[in-house]
Amino acid sequence: MAIVETRNLSKHFADGVVAVDSINLRTADGEFLVLLGPSGCGKTTLLRMLGGLEQPTSGEILIGDRVVNHLPPRARQIAMVFQSYALYPHMSVRNNIAFPLKAAKVSKEEQQRKIEWAASILGIDHLLDRKPGQLSGGQRQRVALARALVREPNVFLLDEPLSNLDAQRRASARDELQVFQREIGTTTIYVTHDQVEAMGMGHRIAVIDSGRIRQLGTPREIYEHPADTFVATFLGSPPMNLVPHGNVLIGFRPENFVPADAAGAIDPATELSFLLEHIREEYLGSEKLIYGEIGGVRAVSRVAANHPTTHETGSSGIFVVRRRDVRIFDAESGLALDQEPPRIVTAPAASAQVAP
Numbered sequence: 001m002a003i004v005e006t007r008n009l010s011k012h013f014a015d016g017v018v019a020v021d022s023i024n025l026r027t028a029d030g031e032f033l034v035l036l037g038p039s040g041c042g043k044t045t046l047l048r049m050l051g052g053l054e055q056p057t058s059g060e061i062l063i064g065d066r067v068v069n070h071l072p073p074r075a076r077q078i079a080m081v082f083q084s085y086a087l088y089p090h091m092s093v094r095n096n097i098a099f100p101l102k103a104a105k106v107s108k109e110e111q112q113r114k115i116e117w118a119a120s121i122l123g124i125d126h127l128l129d130r131k132p133g134q135l136s137g138g139q140r141q142r143v144a145l146a147r148a149l150v151r152e153p154n155v156f157l158l159d160e161p162l163s164n165l166d167a168q169r170r171a172s173a174r175d176e177l178q179v180f181q182r183e184i185g186t187t188t189i190y191v192t193h194d195q196v197e198a199m200g201m202g203h204r205i206a207v208i209d210s211g212r213i214r215q216l217g218t219p220r221e222i223y224e225h226p227a228d229t230f231v232a233t234f235l236g237s238p239p240m241n242l243v244p245h246g247n248v249l250i251g252f253r254p255e256n257f258v259p260a261d262a263a264g265a266i267d268p269a270t271e272l273s274f275l276l277e278h279i280r281e282e283y284l285g286s287e288k289l290i291y292g293e294i295g296g297v298r299a300v301s302r303v304a305a306n307h308p309t310t311h312e313t314g315s316s317g318i319f320v321v322r323r324r325d326v327r328i329f330d331a332e333s334g335l336a337l338d339q340e341p342p343r344i345v346t347a348p349a350a351s352a353q354v355a356p
Ligand code: ATP
Pocket: 013, 014, 015, 017, 018, 019, 037, 038, 039, 040, 041, 042, 043, 044, 045, 046, 193
C-alpha cells in the first residue's frame, strides 16, 4: 500500500501541446481515486507518467513518500491495466497470470500459490486452462487484473479498463472491481471519461480539463458543490442549469428545479421562481425531462414520469428551486462564489426580474 503524490507535475510534448499542466495531487493510502475528464484532457498522460512510461517535463512523482521520477516502471511497485488488457493470445490464462512472476524469477511453488490466490479473488479459477480468445470481455478484464494482482503492487493504475464491455457487463464489472479494490485495499488510480463510472467507484474524483485539475473531492462534493462551471456542467445528465443574472450565473440541478404548482405556494424566503417558456416534455420511462427557456437561456427540469403536472408543448409555467440548492458562479471566470442567490421574482409577462 502506498500514497501517490505529484508535485507541480507537467508534460509538454515536442509540438507545444501541454498535456499535463502543473498537477498537484495526493491520494490517501488505499484510496480509489478517479481521474475524470473529457477526451484529450491529459488523464492518460498523467497516468503514464505515474507508471514510468512517460518522462515528466517538470515536477515530481512520489510513491510511498519516495521520489520515483528516475525509477523505471518495474522498480515502482505499481501494476497497470489498460483498456486493451494486452493478454498474450497464445498463452493460457494460467501462463498469462504467471508471466510477471516468471520474469521476476519467483519459484514454481510460489507462482502456483499466487495464481490460485489471485484467481480465487477474481473468480476465474475455472478458466485457468483457457486461452484469452475463449473468454468474454469481462473475464479477460479479470485475467488482466489477476496478472496485475500477483505482483502484489503498492498501487494499481487503471486506464479505462471497462471500456471494451457492453453496458450491462460494464455495470457488473464496475461493481466487481469496486468490491475487489475495497477488499484488497490497494491504492488505485483509475482513468475514465465516464461520469457514472467515476461517481459510482471513486472515493474521490479529480476532474481534469486541459491538463489541469479543476476540482478534487468526493463524488458528493463535486456534484453538489462544483468549484466552477466546467465541473458543474461536466457532471450531471442533463448538466446543471446556468442562468445569467448580471455578473453572475445562477446554477441549479434539473432534479432540484420543479413545477411550482406541484410544490405548493411559493415561499420567496426559501425558494427562487422562474418562468419557463417554450416548454417541451420528454418522457424517459421512470422520469421525464421538461425543457424550456428562462429569458432565452435553455433550462431543464427533471421529475418523476408520474409527476402530477403535464405541460402542453410550447406552453409556459412557473418553476421553483430551493434557495439552498442554488449555486452562484462568476460569469466571467466561471468560478463558484460563496454568496447568497439574488432575490428574483418572476413576473407573468417577463422572464426573470429583480425585486427591489
Ligand atoms: P482520451 O480520453 O481520449 O484517452 P486523455 O485525457 O487520456 O484522452 P491524453 O491521451 O493524456 O488525453 O492526451 C492529452 C493531450 O496530449 C492530447 O491533446 C493529446 O493529443 C496529446 N498527446 C498525447 N500523447 C502525445 C504524444 N506522444 N505527442 C504529442 N502529443 C500527445
